[in-house]
């Protein structure tokens with residue numbers, strides 16, 4: 027559901043044996059007003075920039091949606107609202123409400139940006155289906171959320187791997203109305219640049235995956251979902267909270283950054299935070315330089331693993347995965 031962490035897989039080519047210490051030392055002063063220079067030793071996926079786009083990869087205009095495409099948004103919206111009350115995080119539901127994303131049709135990005143900007147200073151910009159990681163991080167560092175400039179068709183109504191405007195705007199944007207979460211996403215963008223320089227994009231991708239895309243939060247009334255990958259589809263919103271199959275484990279950043287993840291099926295494991303303030307402090311306030319240096323290039327833990335240090339809320343039966351997952355037609359139990 028999210029191109030950017032996947033693209034990190036392509037960015038796994040080894041760096042020269044010693045990274046450029048001068049470059050890394052200057053990272054903290056990186057000026058994100060302009061797209062920073064990556065450095066020739068950092069590998070980026072060889073995506074071809076469509077003609078007419080600048081180095082920011084922003085499309086000149088939002089796609090002009092047909093009446094049927096607007097209707098697809100409305101139907102997707104209505105389907106999600108059948109399952110999300112009492113399952114989505116209160117921050118998400120508040121954001122949805124404040125931004126009035128259910129007013130009808132695909133939201134107009136200019137209007138949405140104005141409303142979101144007034145709340146947290148974020149904006150939403152239209153981009154092609156795939157953009158390079160470093161450009162994605164740069165936008166986040168500037169409080170711009172890049173959103174897909176297309177919507178799925180009726181043929182792909184239930185599942186698409188590429189993030190469309192419904193996933194990006196319905197799934198991600200309401201959370202950006204929460205001030206703490208908005209700050210987290212900006213810092214994530216800054217951390218992305220550092221990860222690229224250390225060639226640890228896979229580790230940062232795992233953190234993104236298990237928080238921004240598939241994160242759960244402990245609220246007073248029980249577990250709730252705040253990850254966009256969960257909230258933009260009907261099946262996982264129920265599965266992640268109520269199924270016997272998946273593990274539910276309290277988030278530990280070091281452990282999560284060493285954990286593999288599934289990109290095309292329901293998750294075998296979900297990680298739970300206590301608050302967005304805790305998420306912010308556990309990630310932003312820590313010494314990522316030290317962490318990146320201690321991580322191996324590959325993942326240490328399988329996505330089904332439960333390990334000694336885990337604070338386990340629910341040890342999953344893993345039945346769905348043992349039956350073969352999506353490809354086998356197994357029920358998400």
Ligand SMILES: [Fe+2]
Nearest residue numbers: 027028189254
């Ligand atoms: Fe996403």
